[in-house]
Amino acid sequence: MALTERQAIKATLSKTQLHSQMPAAPGQRIGYIRVSTAEQNIERQIEAIGVCHRVFKDEESGSKATRKGLEDMLGHIREGDVVVVTEVDRLARSEVDLANIVKEITGKGASIEFLHDNLRFSGNNDDPTAQLMLHLLGAIGAFSRRLMLKRQKEGIAAAKARGVKFGRPLKSDPEDILRFYLKNPSFGPTALGKKFGVSRSTAHRAIKDHPEYINRRPTSPFD
Numbered sequence: 091m092a093l094t095e096r097q098a099i100k101a102t103l104s105k106t107q108l109h110s111q112m113p114a115a116p117g118q119r120i121g122y123i124r125v126s127t128a129e130q131n132i133e134r135q136i137e138a139i140g141v142c143h144r145v146f147k148d149e150e151s152g153s154k155a156t157r158k159g160l161e162d163m164l165g166h167i168r169e170g171d172v173v174v175v176t177e178v179d180r181l182a183r184s185e186v187d188l189a190n191i192v193k194e195i196t197g198k199g200a201s202i203e204f205l206h207d208n209l210r211f212s213g214n215n216d217d218p219t220a221q222l223m224l225h226l227l228g229a230i231g232a233f234s235r236r237l238m239l240k241r242q243k244e245g246i247a248a249a250k251a252r253g254v255k256f257g258r259p260l261k262s263d264p265e266d267i268l269r270f271y272l273k274n275p276s277f278g279p280t281a282l283g284k285k286f287g288v289s290r291s292t293a294h295r296a297i298k299d300h301p302e303y304i305n306r307r308p309t310s311p312f313d
Contacts, residue, residue, distance in 0.1 A: 117170045120200075121145035122163050124180045138176045138205055160191070169199030177206045264296035271297045 121142035123135045132147070139145070144166060148159035160181075167173060173195055175181045181204075182188035192211055195202045201212035267286055271277055277285070282293035297303040 118143040118168070118172075120163060120167055120171050120173045122147075122160065122173060122175050122181065124148045124157070124159070135176045135180070139174045142174065164191070164194055167195060167198055167200045171198075171200040173200060173202040175202065175204055178204050178209075264292075267293055267296035268300060272300070272302055275302060 119140075119142045121136075121139040121144070123132055123139070123145060124147070125132050125135070126149075136145070144163075146159040146163035146166070148157045163173070178188060181202075182191055192202055196212055201210060203210040267282055267288075270285070271282060279290045279294035279297070282288075282297070283290045286293065
């Protein structure tokens, strides 16, 4: 039987001992993975970080305060541990957030390695070039996200100007229901609801105030 994508993800994570019950010990290799809700495929990150004692995961793109996997990882790490992350933007969503998280990790005597960016930071790492690269990567990531959001808003505004409507479309316009009823007064709210795919109450609201319905209103409470 074929596994669903969610089942496959859980099976893959279990192989890397995600949030396992292995007791904390110095010198652990700790993996951290973050995927957005639109990017559920995490195999690439799992393969990149390799074998780890523990892997923590978040499926959100919010701030540190809303990422339980990150909070659990920060609470788990001990002196001598190495935290491995594929890229800088997997760990943090802003330059300030990035600097604070790295400082918290190195402040515990652990180190952090960004594999794709070829950067590693520890408590005794005072290399100014590495520090500059960290801030530059964080700033570039934050700028790219702001630019993407700006373009998204501009695209939505342009689409609205062309008459494109966003949001869940209505099944039927009340005016369409009323127009049909005036041509077919034998239809009551129940029949109208079935024809237009709406509830009886929705159909009733569309015609209830029109004199044609008031004058012809049936005596049955069900129509």
